Amino acid sequence: MTADLPDITLIIPTRQRPEQLAGCLASLRSLDYPREHLQVIVVDDGSDPPVKSVVMPYQGHLPLELVVQSGAGPAAARNRGAEAARGEFLAFTDDDCRPAADWLLRLAERLMRSPERAVGGLTLNALPENIYSSASQMLIDHLYAYYNRDPENATFLTSSNLALSRSLFRQVGGLNPNYLRAAGEDRELCDRWLQRGWKMTFASEAVVYHRHSLTLGSFWRQHWTYGRGAWHYRLDRAARERGPVRVEPPRFYTRLLARPFTTHQPPGRCVALVTLLTLTQVANAAGFLFEALLGGSRRRSEAEQHPET
Numbered sequence: 001m002t003a004d005l006p007d008i009t010l011i012i013p014t015r016q017r018p019e020q021l022a023g024c025l026a027s028l029r030s031l032d033y034p035r036e037h038l039q040v041i042v043v044d045d046g047s048d049p050p051v052k053s054v055v056m057p058y059q060g061h062l063p064l065e066l067v068v069q070s071g072a073g074p075a076a077a078r079n080r081g082a083e084a085a086r087g088e089f090l091a092f093t094d095d096d097c098r099p100a101a102d103w104l105l106r107l108a109e110r111l112m113r114s115p116e117r118a119v120g121g122l123t124l125n126a127l128p129e130n131i132y133s134s135a136s137q138m139l140i141d142h143l144y145a146y147y148n149r150d151p152e153n154a155t156f157l158t159s160s161n162l163a164l165s166r167s168l169f170r171q172v173g174g175l176n177p178n179y180l181r182a183a184g185e186d187r188e189l190c191d192r193w194l195q196r197g198w199k200m201t202f203a204s205e206a207v208v209y210h211r212h213s214l215t216l217g218s219f220w221r222q223h224w225t226y227g228r229g230a231w232h233y234r235l236d237r238a239a240r241e242r243g244p245v246r247v248e249p250p251r252f253y254t255r256l257l258a259r260p261f262t263t264h265q266p267p268g269r270c271v272a273l274v275t276l277l278t279l280t281q282v283a284n285a286a287g288f289l290f291e292a293l294l295g296g297s298r299r300r301s302e303a304e305q306h307p308e309t
Contacts, residue, residue, distance in 0.1 A: 005037050005108055006088045009166070011081030013074045014095040015045040018054045023211065025058040027098040032105055040064045041081040046071030075175035075185040078159065082169055089115075091163040098126060098209040106206035107163040117199045118164040118190070120157030121206025131269070132214035135276035136222065138263075142256045146248075148202040157200055159186035161208045172196065176236065184229025188236055195242060223280040227287025231295065253281070 010028070014021045021042070028040060040062050044051045046069065055066045069080050082090055089111050093099055103121065110119045122144075125137035140158065147156035159175070172192050179185035193200065214222065234245050260273035 009085035009087035013077035126209035223283035224287035227284035
């Protein structure tokens with residue numbers, strides 16, 4: 001079995017989160033994947049102080065390498081890791097994630113059966129006591145349920161739990177480095193992947209646990225940033241002549257707001273989750289509008305500086 005497993009390079013971008021990174025690396029020590037088929041690359045995206053002191057204690061336990069770049073964003077960090085990768089396949093997760101022990105094995109099984117597919121796994125909230133983290137994860141769960149109703153014809157996978165061929169990742173152009181924040185870059189990659197006629201699979205057996213502690217303020221900023229990324233995704237999609245982004249029907253939103261009541265939680269918590277899920281949509285719309293206005297202002301400024309002659 002071991003000899004048949006593919007070589008996989010696991011890429012983890014990080015910036016200014018040494019404690020989260022240490023927790024992620026500690027969890028990787030339990031990965032049930034042969035070390036001779038594994039390469040782990042941490043890409044430090046301009047942390048101050050650098051994360052070398054965090055990475056070094058784990059280099060004796062993992063085939064671990066550190067790559068450093070200067071604050072170019074998570075999309076560029078993942079691309080930088082892919083450039084240094086030796087594995088036949090790439091796997092991506094985040095520094096605040098804790099993969100299950102069999103995570104890479106489950107992904108590898110899927111990739112060996114269909115090496116031309118992108119495969120995304122299931123992400124679970126590891127902080128259920130944090131209602132803001134719970135609401136954010138509930139939104140992702142809803143998006144996966146909605147866009148991946150047929151797991152063999154998935155249309156939305158996140159970069160926190162994703163694996164794909166290294167050569168195909170390069171062919172498709174990698175992640176768009178113009179996305180300087182963690183917002184929309186994975187959605188845009190999925191859209192380019194599908195535009196080529198390639199397929200994606202949602203593999204619910206490949207699990208990572210997400211430990212992203214949120215407050216009301218950071219919850220708002222997260223979804224406001226997602227809205228900003230959505231505006232850029234809309235422009236990039238139009239530039240590729242993919243047509244306008246579809247406006248989801250009312251049932252998309254009614255099912256989102258009904259989701260807390262399907263989770264067997266106390267009524268008061270369900271009401272709080274509904275309120276926060278509503279807030280995600282308000283924040284998203286506000287971020288989208290902000291970026292649209294900012295983009296329009298930039299275009300007007302450029303036109304004034306370079307008038308047509």
